[in-house]
Every structure is written in structure tokens, then in C-alpha cells.
Amino acid sequence: MRRLLTLALTIAALAGGLVGLMSLAAHGDTVCGQTDPATGECLIWIEVPGNPGDPGEPGDDGPKDTGSGAACYWDGTDQGITKPPPGPVPCSSQFGYWSNGYRCYIQLLDPQPAAGDPSWQGHEPDDGAVYQCYQPQTDLLVLVWSADPPPDSGTGPTPREVAQLAIADMRLTAINIGIAPKAEDGSVGIVGMPVWMWVANPNEHTWGPITASASAGGVSVTATAQVHKVTWDMGDGNQVTCTTAGTPYEAAYGNKKSPDCGHVYITSSSSESDQKFTVTATSDWVIDWEGAGQTGTIRLNGLVREAQIAIGEAQVLVQ
């Protein structure tokens, strides 16, 4: 079926009208079922035997479209049809329900053609049914045989929901915390001295960017995820937001402040549980997705890692 409409659409694009579609028969799969006497143009197209199994298949991944996450969309760009541009379409109309796979409104042909009609593609009338496939974007009307009713895309997933599947495949995780002073026993920071925070060993799963694709219900979506910011809760009532991965501390930096992600404690952690501040780093992911002709953004803000650091008063250390 994809090939059928591809052919039809391609020729429609080239010819810019139904007159050009008269030559469609030479390409196979689709022939003119009924010619309009007065114009000589094809009034109704039908599929013909040749690939009997194909018409019943709703098509694999749907093409991209634009919009706001609508489940039903039109996109003819891969057939060279740019007008109308890709975009959401109503999931139902007077012509039936929309099928992303067929790229048309589907309606059971009523009444069904007589046995032996070419639109049956050699099937008996008790084997499947003939459907009217109408594409308002091109005014193409094709009679198609299908063993089962073509999928109703209005009941399928939205591109955003498919994007969520892609995100699941990314296996996004919280960052590995890099912090100075180190989050280990025996390491103690000093009140008033710089604390450095950074993303340790960043990779595509902890920092991005990472790209994944998913398909469902004739909708195919590609999503790219990147950490937008990390919110550091320092455990002393302060939060620090860093939009970079931070800079790993090195001994050579001495008492310098982190150039992009740091903090200075003004109280010690002596009164905290275990005498340490619990530092949490929450990743705020931004996932841009595009697919089914649409684009969108998903914010993911729930991946948290924590560490405990000890901060002491300087005079205590002197003692």
C-alpha cells in the first residue's frame, strides 16, 4: 500500500493533477478503475493483483509530521509532496478514519464490489474487504483490499508517547558525582573554602547527548537527550544550579573557586547526621524529539545521585 500511494503521490506531484495520474497504470500496483468520460481523467483508482499481501499491511513506520503530538498526521515529503506540508490531520472525517500507514481516510466500501471485481485483487468476497482510501491532500481516491480493517491511527500512540519509548531505550541515569572535598571518610572540607562540583566520567547516559529512535502504531520518532542543568542541593539549605558538567578539581588549583560549578559552606556539618552534609545532584534532562512530522520537548527531572561530605571549622582542624 505504501508503494501504491507512493506511486500515486509521486506522479501527482510531478503532474500536478489527475491528468498526469493516467499514466500511473504503467507503473503497476494501481490502475484506473473508472475513467471519467467527459474529462478522460481517472475518477477512481484501484489496486490490482501483483502484490496481494501488500495492500493489507498498514505500512511500517510512518513518516514524520509536524504538530503538537497528534496521533494522526500527514507527511508526503518522502514522495516529493510538500504541499500541503506535513502536519497533524483530524483522526476522523466524513471520509472515515485516518490511517497513518495508508496516509488516507479509510472507509469500508459500502456496498462491497461484486465478486471478481479487480478491486478484490483476486480474493473472494468473504476474504477481507475492499476499503475506500481517500487522501484529501491529493484528492486521490483508491479502492484497496485488506484482510483486516486498516489500523485507526486515532487509537494509536502520539509521537510524544513514542518518544517516551525512545527515551526508555536511552537508559538515562543520574550523574556520577565528582566533588572536592571528596565524599569519603577522612576527607574534610573547610568552612569558607571553595567546594568544587562536577560530573565525574560523563558519558552519553549521564550527560548526553544521546539519540534513540522508536516506532509504534505507524509513528516513528527520534529523540535526542542532553542534560540541561544539574541542581546541586548542598545539604546546608542552599542549591546550586550548574548548566555545565563542571570542572574536575585538581590539587594545582589550590584554593581557587571552581570556574563554573562550586559552592562555599559557611557552616560546618557537625550538626548533621553522621556529621556530613548530604549533597544531591539532580539532573534535568531536555529531550528534543521529532517524528511524525512534529517536534517537541520532554523534560525529565528525576534522576538523583547523592553523596556525603564533611565540612569542618578551620580552628578545629588547627587543633
Added chain:
Amino acid sequence: MEVGNSGMTIFRGVSALAAAAMVMAALTSCTDEGQDPAASGTPSPSSPAPATSSSTPPSDSEIASEAASAVVWKYFKTVDLVRQDSNRPASELKAVAASSQLTAQKNLLKSQRQADRRQVGETKLVEVKVESVSLDEPATAYVDVCWDVSDVDIVDGDGKSVVTPDRKDVGWTRFTVTNATWETAPSDGWRVSGGSDLEKEPCVGS
């Protein structure tokens, strides 16, 4: 109930047959400019009286055959009219067509009007033959039509012909004519709901 090859061939100009009488009545009423073809499905009092069944009432299949062929005639007339006159609403087609046939006709009409094209001349029906009738729901008749469009032209806004050179002047179409309201409207509920090209020997054009 099947009536195969019922022999109800209707030749243009022959009004002796009952079906032709109904058809001609429809045609006569449709010819008047500005009249709604949808309102012309019933023979007028001045229409020729059916020649058949002066003593025997027509059977259901005969009624169906006559009505199906009549709506085919009316269908062609309505299509001609809406294509000739852009002021006539496309909705007139609803009185004679349904299903994919209606959709296709409305689409073609819309594209023609958008391109500022119109039809001149009228389609002649050389032969209208009811091939079969089934009164199973929905009541369905298959009607073979030989048409002649040699007097028909499609012109653009400048009056220039835009008809494709390889258009056939004479040809056959097998129409599917259905009546979803057979029980309640055995005569008025028929619509052309589909059709397909027929490969037959060309009929003799008029």
C-alpha cells in the same frame, strides 16, 4: 433475488420501455436550467406512461431495474449540469451518487472549478443496460452504460479546450447502483455508488 441479464437494455430515444419512460421523465425535468435535479426523480404527469404491466403489476426486480437505470440517466445529467454551471451546488450530486462515486465526483468537480474549468456540451447515453439486480440488502443493480462524449469539451477560463487528446469519445462503464432504503423508498433511494471501466466493443455513437 438475482436477475441476470434481464435484457433491460435502454437505447437512447426508445421510449416504449417502461424504464425508458421513467428515464425520459427524469431527463426532461433535469434539462430545465436552474431546476434542482434532485427534485426530478419522479415522473411528471406529462411523462409517457409506462408501457408495461397494463394488467400485471411490475415485480420488485422490475421496479428496481427501472429505478436503477433511471438514476443512471439522471446521474449523467446531473454531472453534466454541475460541471457546466459553476453556480450549481455540488450537493446536487448527492441526489444521484453515493459512497466512493460521490466522493470522486465531488473531488473532480472541485478541482475543475478551482482550475476555472467547465464543461460544454452534454454526454449522450447510447445504451443503458441493467445487467443484474439483487434485492438483498442493500439492493444493488449493476448497470452497463455506453456513453458518447464526442460533443463534450472541457474548457479553461479562456475557452480553450483542455481535454486530454487520448480521451475516448465512446466507451463503457459498469455502474454499481444501490438503494439502502429499498424497503421504504424502492424508487427514489437509488444512487450510483461506484463503477468501473468496461472493456467491450464500442457501442455505436449517436
